[in-house]
Amino acid sequence: MVRRLNARLQFLLLQRRGDAPFGGSWQAIHARIEPEETAVTAAERALFDTTGMAPGIVYSADYVNQIFDHGRDAVVFIPVLAFEVPSTSQIALGEDFVQHEWCERDEAAARLLWSGQRWSVRHIADVIGAGGSTAEFYRIR
Secondary structure (H helix, E strand, O other): OEEEEOOEEEEEEEEEOOOOOOOOOEEOOOOOOOOOOOHHHHHHHHHHHHHOOOOOEEEEEEEEEEEEEOOOOEEEEEEEEEEEOOOOOOOOOOOOEEEEEEEOHHHHHHHEOOHHHHHHHHHHHHHOOOOHHHHHHHEOO
């Protein structure tokens, strides 16, 4: 999730509860796509469950992150999306998280554990952050 504040793009990061998996880590919003869901509807569900918010503008980040899930012995492909919300949006954290922060590109990338998420933040800032016709090309709705 992103917002624009003083013409600069900021990324919402969430810190997990200490007793949750990856406790204490900073993460972007993510979810598993359930049967009968599209990637966009799964992301919208995760956004609401995690923050209490509905999406504003929806962008494709033009990137599919891939990870190896050793618990399931599976390679997982994760389509990356960006939801832009108003700068005055209020966050109601879901139960798995203890705090949130809005961070600009470099700070957000430095806090994230996974290289794919760090790359996504930089890419979204470069492609969508500038706005204009390039960002509109990636706009889903």
